[in-house]
Every structure is written in structure tokens, then in C-alpha cells.
Amino acid sequence: MSTIKELQQRVGEINAANGWRTTNEAELDGKARVNSQITRLALITTEVAEAIEEIRNGHAVDETYYPDAHPFAVGTGAAPFKPEGVPSELADIVIRALDAAGAWGIDLEAIIEEKLAYNITRGHRHGGKAV
Numbered sequence: 151m152s153t154i155k156e157l158q159q160r161v162g163e164i165n166a167a168n169g170w171r172t173t174n175e176a177e178l179d180g181k182a183r184v185n186s187q188i189t190r191l192a193l194i195t196t197e198v199a200e201a202i203e204e205i206r207n208g209h210a211v212d213e214t215y216y217p218d219a220h221p222f223a224v225g226t227g228a229a230p231f232k233p234e235g236v237p238s239e240l241a242d243i244v245i246r247a248l249d250a251a252g253a254w255g256i257d258l259e260a261i262i263e264e265k266l267a268y269n270i271t272r273g274h275r276h277g278g279k280a281v
């Protein structure tokens with residue numbers, strides 16, 4: 151089992167190998183940097199939308215299915231089928247969050263621990279919120 155820190159490192163390495171880490175946002179000027187940051191966050195919401203569509207299409211939230219063989223994986227030893235379904239989209243949400251954190255120099259594992267330590271103090275339904 152990997153730690154969140156290890157997963158964050160792997161996500162960065164895989165995304166770099168796949169050509170997604172070609173721009174160092176810190177080197178961009180103001181508007182370009184902000185646009186890049188917003189794009190990263192917007193792409194997290196696209197994964198949420200994909201999860202919603204899975205449910206709308208009748209898939210159970212715990213269902214993983216494999217519609218097509220991945221043509222680039224055949225013969226490489228990599229998983230030949232792309233997993234689809236809500237579990238896969240939840241993974242994509244986490245992967246994109248880890249990628250953003252890695253690109254921005256954020257230790258996501260540390261901030262998750264910090265947030266959990268805070269959340270435990272928030273009380274029942276965070277002060278009576280309905281949802």
C-alpha cells in the first residue's frame with residue numbers, strides 16, 4: 151500500500167512521462183499562471199461530471215466495467231482494459247488532485263492530516279448543516 155505522498159510522486163512521474171508536465175506554472179506570468187491553475191481545478195470537476203453520468207447511465211456506484219481493450223497497452227504488460235464506472239472516476243478525481251498538488255508543491259498528505267485534525271473538532275453536522 152502506497153502512502154498519499156508516494157501516490158502523489160507516482161502521479162507526477164506518470165503524467166510527466168505522458169507529456170502533461172511540460173509547463174512549469176511558476177515560470178508563467180500572472181494571467182497565464184492563473185489560467186493554468188484554474189484549468190487544473192476545472193478538470194477535477196469534469197471527473198465529478200463523469201461520475202454523475204455513470205450513475206445517470208444506470209451504473210451502480212460500486213460497479214467497474216471494461217468496455218474496450220486499450221490499444222496502446224496490448225503487449226506492454228500494462229492493464230489492457232480501461233476501467234470505467236464511478237470507482238474509476240473517483241480515482242480520476244484523486245489523481246487530478248494529486249497532480250495539481252504535486253505541480254504546485256503542496257504536500258497533500260500533510261494538509262489532509264491537518265484538515266482531519268480540524269474536522270474532528272467541528273461537531274455534529276458541522277454546527278447543524280442539513281447536508
Ligand SMILES: [Mg+2]
Pocket residue numbers: 197200238239242
Ligand atoms: Mg475520468
